[in-house]
Amino acid sequence: MTPLLQVRNITKHYGARLGCGDVSFDLYPGEVMGIVGESGSGKSTLLGCLAGQLAPDAGEVLFDTRAEGPRDTLTMSEPERRMLSRTDWAFVHQHARDGLRMGVSAGGNVGERLMAVGARHYGDIRAQAVDWLGRVEISADRVDDRPTAFSGGMQQRLQIARNLVTGPRLVFMDEPTGGLDVSVQARLLDLLRGLVREMGLSAIIVTHDLAVVRLLADRLMVMKDGHVVETGLTDQVLDDPQHGYTQLLVSSVLQV
Amino acid sequence: MSDYNFAYLDEQTKRMIRRAILKGLAVPGYQVPFASREMPMPYGWGTGGVQVSAAVMVPEDRFKVIDQGADDTTNAVSIRKFFERTAGVETTEETAQASVIQTRHRIPETPLNEDQILVYQVPIPEPLRFLEPRETETRKMHSLEEYGLMHVKLYEDISQHGAIATSYAYPVKVEGRYVMDPSPIPKFDNPKLSGCPAIQLFGAGREQRIYALPPYTRVASLDFEDYPFDPSKADHPCDLCGAEDSYLDEVITDDAGGRMFACSDTDYCRARREAGHAGPRATAQHEEAGA
Numbered sequence: 334m335t336p337l338l339q340v341r342n343i344t345k346h347y348g349a350r351l352g353c354g355d356v357s358f359d360l361y362p363g364e365v366m367g368i369v370g371e372s373g374s375g376k377s378t379l380l381g382c383l384a385g386q387l388a389p390d391a392g393e394v395l396f397d398t399r400a401e402g403p404r405d406t407l408t409m410s411e412p413e414r415r416m417l418s419r420t421d422w423a424f425v426h427q428h429a430r431d432g433l434r435m436g437v438s439a440g441g442n443v444g445e446r447l448m449a450v451g452a453r454h455y456g457d458i459r460a461q462a463v464d465w466l467g468r469v470e471i472s473a474d475r476v477d478d479r480p481t482a483f484s485g486g487m488q489q490r491l492q493i494a495r496n497l498v499t500g501p502r503l504v505f506m507d508e509p510t511g512g513l514d515v516s517v518q519a520r521l522l523d524l525l526r527g528l529v530r531e532m533g534l535s536a537i538i539v540t541h542d543l544a545v546v547r548l549l550a551d552r553l554m555v556m557k558d559g560h561v562v563e564t565g566l567t568d569q570v571l572d573d574p575q576h577g578y579t580q581l582l583v584s585s586v587l588q589v
Numbered sequence: 590m591s592d593y594n595f596a597y598l599d600e601q602t603k604r605m606i607r608r609a610i611l612k613g614l615a616v617p618g619y620q621v622p623f624a625s626r627e628m629p630m631p632y633g634w635g636t637g638g639v640q641v642s643a644a645v646m647v648p649e650d651r652f653k654v655i656d657q658g659a660d661d662t663t664n665a666v667s668i669r670k671f672f673e674r675t676a677g678v679e680t681t682e683e684t685a686q687a688s689v690i691q692t693r694h695r696i697p698e699t700p701l702n703e704d705q706i707l708v709y710q711v712p713i714p715e716p717l718r719f720l721e722p723r724e725t726e727t728r729k730m731h732s733l734e735e736y737g738l739m740h741v742k743l744y745e746d747i748s749q750h751g752a753i754a755t756s757y758a759y760p761v762k763v764e765g766r767y768v769m770d771p772s773p774i775p776k777f778d779n780p781k782l783s784g785c786p787a788i789q790l791f792g793a794g795r796e797q798r799i800y801a802l803p804p805y806t807r808v809a810s811l812d813f814e815d816y817p818f819d820p821s822k823a824d825h826p827c828d829l830c831g832a833e834d835s836y837l838d839e840v841i842t843d844d845a846g847g848r849m850f851a852c853s854d855t856d857y858c859r860a861r862r863e864a865g866h867a868g869p870r871a872t873a874q875h876e877e878a879g880a
Contacts, residue, residue: 412733419737434741440748441741448744449737455747455813477748 335397337362337503337535343382343392351559352378365529365536367550375559376539377507384424384505385414419449423496427508429488433480439491440476446499465494469524486517504536510545522548543586547571555579596643597675602626606644610790613801618767620714625797635668635693636794638710642691645706651679653687658695658853682856696778698835698857701787709772711793716760716770736768739811747816761808777822777836783808825850830861831868
């Protein structure tokens with residue numbers, strides 16, 4: 334089986350400071366990879382490099398494209414990369430405001446990606462938008478409301494609908510549950526877990542919340558100071574942490 | 590003749606503007622940056638159009654200016670006077686007689702021909718401006734042909750109003766490539782952009798952009814398959830000349846709700862009345878004028 338994404342020696346410096354160093358891993362279709370670490374450990378930098386938002390100093394990101402098989406997204410031309418990022422890729426931001434158009438109705442937000450890949454039939458676009466709002470538990474009568482009228486949890490679900498409407502194969506998530514209260518978080522995680530299983534999505538989830546990765550991720554990568562200090566199956570890493578930092582991280586979780 | 594250089598601008602400036610115009614003609618719909626000059630009128634009064642007119646004008650030209658279709662409004666009169674004084678060119682109000690026509694917000698009803706140049710005054714040349722405020726990003730969107738966002742605007746119109754409510758500055762796609770703002774002409778005029786025998790030049794003074802449509806360019810108005818483009822106008826004949834096919838202004842005539850519709854193209858309306866056409870209120874209007 335060809336990995337969907339092969340990451341080789343990704344390194345990114347900010348001036349003299351290291352963002353992330355020498356990260357390599359494979360992600361297979363249908364697999365969910367979690368990246369955990371404290372603030373400043375380089376996990377968002379890594380995600381940005383993978384998703385084509387930051388240019389790494391060195392390394393390769395090979396994505397298994399539908400047409401031509403594995404290709405290095407870093408050496409792709411910009412139109413190709415932007416095409417990927419609105420068809421096969423999706424990016425869920427921590428703050429829904431970064432990922433939504435706040436001045437455009439929910440239906441327009443979901444429909445944008447469809448229109449960007451050439452959909453020109455209003456009725457079809459709207460039907461798909463309503464269908465997707467339903468899947469993320471937003472009622473159909475909110476389709477013409479703007480995201481500004483939505484709660485934080487609804488905005489985050491809308492962002493997910495907007496990203497998944499074109500049927501991507503790889504989803505990047507940056508702290509998808511950050512800033513939401515726990516009950517809303519739980520429902521969002523349920524929803525995400527369902528969608529990932531149902532659509533056979535591969536995902537890379539960056540978070541500092543170990544509970545999120547325990548629920549969603551098959552495999553886990555622990556980062557500290559820009560380097561990967563431990564990788565393994567999620568349960569294995571969380572139940573039997575080997576590296577000193579991972580032990581600290583796991584034991585720091587508050588028990589209720 | 591006055592002491593101004595011909596058509597006010599110095600020759601180097603005109604060369605610079607002509608280079609931008611030629612580039613615009615070579616890449617239809619592409620916004621060419623140019624070094625817009627300070628003109629003796631405020632931004633928003635047609636400084637872009639005036640500079641383009643000045644750059645294309647030759648002493649043999651006959652010049653016409655319209656503002657919302659009318660030859661006799663402040664903007665039109667002052668720009669016409671400006672070129673009478675600084676270029677000494679002949680001026681006219683008849684569309685068919687003019688070789689250069691500067692316009693604000695309308696395309697003349699009389700079909701244009703190959704010997705004419707139509708110069709538009711453009712306030713905001715970027716059709717994506719209100720959807721994406723970053724100029725760096727909109728330029729990238731143009732260069733990569735990412736125009737999905739333009740349809741989001743039309744989608745929003747339909748979802749809120751039941752129809753595409755954009756009625757002027759209706760976005761068009763030029764030769765299947767660049768999305769262009771046709772300046773704030775009513776969408777009724779959009780079909781006239783396409784396949785026009787005259788050269789069409791667009792000048793935005795404050796925004797420092799020139800773009801152009803060479804003769805017979807294919808220009809399509811954006812729409813949805815199930816909500817096709819509709820070049821609508823007031824459903825009424827002209828009250829003065831009876832024309833059914835021209836764009837109309839609604840004029841409030843008194844405080845009691847009285848109103849009339851009249852051609853916005855004053856030259857077209859006058860020519861029709863002189864040819865003997867009359868609308869329902871033509872005589873009443875005549876008597877008022879006589880009294």
